[in-house]
Amino acid sequence: MKHVVIGTLAHVDAGKTTLSESMLYLSGSIRKLGRVDHGDAFLDYDKQERSRGITIFSKQAICQWKDIEFTLLDTPGHVDFSSEMERTLQILDYAILIINGVDGVQTHTETIWKLLEHYQIPVFIFINKMDTAYLTKEVLLTELRKRLDERCIDFTAPSDEMMEQAAMCDDELLEDYMEHTIINKSLLLAKIHERKVFPCYFGSALKRQGIETFLDGLSEFIVMHDYPEEFGAKVYKITRDENGNKLAHMKITGGSLKVKAKLIESEKVDQIRKYSGSKFTVVNEAIAGEVCAVKGLQNVYAGEGLGFEKKSEKPLLSSYMNYRMQLPEGCDAFTMLRNLKQLGEEDPQLHITYNERLKEIRVQMMGEIQTEILKNIISNRFNVDVSFDHGAISYRETILEPVEGVGHYEPLRHYAEVHLLLEPGDEGSGIQIASACPEDELDRHWQRLILSHLEEKEHLGVLTGSPITDMKITLLSGRAHQKHTEGGDFREATYRAVRQGLKSAKSIVLEPYFKFKLEVPTEYLSRAVFDVEQMNGSFVIDDTVNEMTVLSGSAPVAKMQNYQSDLVAYTKGKGKLACVMEGYKPCQNQDVIIAEAGYDSETDIDNPTGSIFCSHGAGYFVPWHEVKKQMHVTTSYSKTEKRQQSAPTKEMKKLNDEDLDAIFIKTYGPGKRRLENNSKKAKEESVQGLLASVKRRPLCYLIDGYNIIHSWPELKELAADNLDAARSRLMQLMGDFQGYKQCLLILVFDAYKVSEGVGQMFKDHSIFVVYTDQAQTADMYIERATHKLSSDYRVVVATSDAMEQLIVSGQGAHRMSSRELLLEVEGLRKRRQQEFEESQRKGYNQPLEKIRDLYNDELKKSD
Structure with missing residues (x-):
């Protein structure tokens, strides 16, 4: 068939x-x-x-x-x-x-x-x-x-x-x-x-x-498509059935998919359904060319590619209205955010966000009918009656000229520098990501990490805080240190490079435009033309038939969105207006929009424009306009060559690891890096790039245990055979990690995956281990713990759950993905091994000898 x-x-x-x-x-x-x-x-x-x-x-x-x-x-x-x-x-x-x-x-x-x-x-x-x-x-x-x-x-x-x-x-x-x-x-x-x-x-x-x-x-x-034997699938939709089970709707584009197959993070396919209307039949296998709904995959998302398939490209159509959700009295915003996570999975274009500064939940939607539908869905599914304001235009920002953006992140024992080329793109092109950095200047795995950080986040402009678009971002160069660079360092450097580039460039605000078709009685043509011109729109007269004239053109959404009622009034119901979203174009009244937004890029602590450098054992903040004076890598690129035909030229001031060691020695002093960990200066770092050097609160790590287990290859392999072994191994790794960080570390596991010990907390050597109550998930516990601990600790939440990251960031916590935590743990292992090998080379064959020499060194310094 x-x-x-x-x-x-x-x-x-x-x-x-x-x-x-x-x-x-x-x-x-x-x-x-x-x-x-x-x-x-x-x-x-x-x-x-x-x-x-x-x-x-x-x-x-x-x-x-x-x-x-x-x-x-x-x-x-x-x-x-x-x-x-x-x-x-x-x-x-x-x-x-x-x-x-x-x-x-x-x-x-x-x-x-x-x-x-x-x-x-x-x-x-x-x-x-x-x-x-x-x-x-x-x-x-x-x-x-x-x-x-x-x-x-x-x-x-x-x-x-x-x-x-x-x-x-x-x-x-x-x-x-x-x-x-x-x-x-x-x-x-x-x-x-x-x-x-x-x-x-x-x-x-x-x-x-x-x-x-x-x-x-x-x-x-119709021509039949030939599919490869290798497995591939495209997830195009996420829904939930009447029992609340998550369903991933996908098309099999190669090979076949069978029940119990492992696809993502050791998750198995529990059931394969073939729907026809509201009913479905359960099958054991779906073959190439078929569309099915899969039950059992919790971490998939709409647009994801499985097997050989890549993730889907970003959609062309997007919402142009931003609505503020108004919650009923007594409804907790963070609980609602967690519930809305389901709706965000089912329709990613809703772009559900929480504005920490204004304490608001915002949703992007196309119009009033979608707003009414969403209100009914929230009421039926979560038993909460919400409302929305009238909505505001969703603006965008872009740049008018190429610019190099630099980001540097170098607090104590961290190091990363990133150089990006930001170029204006074609209208409607979105964000294009590329690399022109040779691998002999920056290893491939660091380059991939930088590119993923560019893609993972909706970067904000510096004029109104609106998302940027119609821009090409090219990785020019970067620098890592063999001992001190960790995964999260490049995330910070990359974000800061984008913002520094935007501050250096000439930015403009873009607003959405309608493409319209306006049909009016010919006697009202002059009024229609006048109205369109007042809207700063453009038009052509298409045709005149039976005393009706048709105009087509484009105009700003902000000016035309309420024009229908005026049209009906002055044409006595004979006029017709049809509008569709055309795209984003330069804003007609940019100064007014910037003033109304009231956005200050220098006080946006979640999107810093400056960089962090290090001196005398402590990080200090450098404003965006002074970063290039202190950067460790220099690049230059040609503005005369056509950007579409050639990559930028580069002249590198190359630094080897010995050069970087010299920088660290100059900063920390010879042989004092570890000992300075207990000094007052080592406990001072920059807070979100706003203060130069301040006393920090103690550090607390909240770790989502099962999220980490299903993300780390070593633990995934263990968990496939024995989940208890994976938990024990994670406790051991976190114990070593805590000993290095000297922090409060709480490892949280969901209760439903353990047979006993539900709802308890115990201390395993230096870390605390929590098994949640039966009615409580790890996410819920971490959210509550973040809220309670954030006033006394600098809380870092390690999880790859995107909505959980959003919620805890709204409570002031620092976000860390499971991959970033893994890179930090692996970096710790390498440093410990290098220190051991170095001690062996220096003749420290006996632990007591090393302790004796270190003690004698301390006595000399005290003298």
Whole structure:
């Protein structure tokens, strides 16, 4: 059986779900034909979908026609849920674009077409509602060719006519047609798959007219994809079933997936489901080309690639409105943040964040309907009635000229320096990451770490604190120290390099723009033109038919978002306005927006602009404008060469480890690094880059035990055979780590994975070990402990749980990923081994001799 994944896409009310319903009914997949307006459609089974009569969530159904099994994915058509639609595109083999024959091509239809072009998905077009359309096939085809693509061909026309039209779409097709007066079918199939030809069909989904012809065309002109034997899969969606189980919806793109297979961090596939509507069948294996939902994977995310697949690219469509969530009295913000983690997994485009300065939870959404839907979901799932404010425009920032950004991080016994080239990118290009740093200047694993730090975070601009975009960031150079560099050092240096570069560059604010289509009675044309010009928009007059004039153009969202009510008022209900998000462009009133934002980049302690250097055993803060004077590596790059064609040139002042040792000796003094650990100066470091040298509070590490076990290769391997052994080994490692750090260290384990000892805490040598209560997770315990300890300790939370990191950072804790902790522990091991080998070379063969000599040295110093 051949498997094809095909999606239905359309502007709202084009009849997309009705077409899916008819295809399922005629193929025998469903026995009863439902209707959207009756609230009984097979694929719109969610309560909110049935009450509103729109598709909100993408759904899956399976139908068979002739020798092909179609996995049909029905996507939302409303603009507010475009992100749900775009996530589905990345797993489609083909797409069905439905056009409303009454209204023709809409503005949102053009947006969908651009997305299909971006993801290079071959398209079949179905022009629906031909039973009520007053426009002829010829008129509709002309509009399709004008507004979408001139290669839209009527495949319901007689064969000779269809072949003749198709031949004009491609040189190979034309050559074949001229030679044989007919087009070879395999060549035609290939050209459809290559998006050189777009077959068009006409009919009525509601009355099932032309549906069988359309299904025959799909089965005849679709090319089967060849999949590799190696396993691969794309996760495109995260949901939860009625029991709260997390489901990862994915397409198998190579090999097969079987139950009990290990995929991520030793997690096993508990169950494989094949959905059709709200029902599913449980299978033991899913093969390449199939779409399934997998239960048992807790750490996957939408857009993740499994096996040989890479993670999905960043979506093109994004929310342009930022809403402040208003919680009911008595509702804890951090508890709500933890609950919202589920919704953030299901729709990453919500961008749920917590503003520590304003003590606010903020969510990005497309519009009012999505806002209402989200309120209902939160109420039903978490039993909390929240509300949202009217929303604010979500701005972006970019730069106008290339600039080099430098970040340096060198508190006591740490070292990292990063040099980045920041360049303005094309409009809508987002953030592009690259490296032009030779490996003989910085090891590959450090380069990879820097690039991952650039990708892992939404970096903020320095004018309004808005995310940066349309920028290329290239790693020019960097420097590590063999003994003193740890993973977290490069994270700090990288973040600071971005911010230092932004402070050095000429930045501008970007605002979102609508692409609009405005239809007004001709008598009100002058008023419409005046309004658009007042909005600082641009336009062209498309057409004038039956005393109605159509204008199309673009205008700032901030000016046009409330224009609909004015339009209806002055045209007495005859005017029509359709808007879709076009992208971000330079802000028209930048000074006003900056003043309203009230953002001060120098007081943003989470995003420092300066760097940390070290002198006399203590770190000190260097402002961004003085960093380049003290950096240890110098680079230069050519501004005359074209940035797209060549990498920047570099002239390096190379420092070997002996040179860096000299720096440390000059800073700390010869042979005093370890002894100074007990001195007053060694306990002084810079706090978030704001104070030069202050007395620090004692250090406390809170470690998420199972998160670490499932992240470290050594412990994962142990846990696969014996979880108790993995726990014991982690306790041993943390005991050694605590002895080095001289800190309070609390290791937390979830209760549900231990058979006894639930809800207890005990001391294991120098560390504290906690097994939580049965009703409490490690995350919950760590959040509570962070809140209680943060006033007396500098709390560091080690976990790779992104939402947990967000919550604890809101309480003032420092975040550390499991990988960064591993790098620090491994660095400690290497240093201890090097110290031992050095002592052996110096003749310290007996422990008592070493103690004696160290004691004598101390006596000499006291004299």
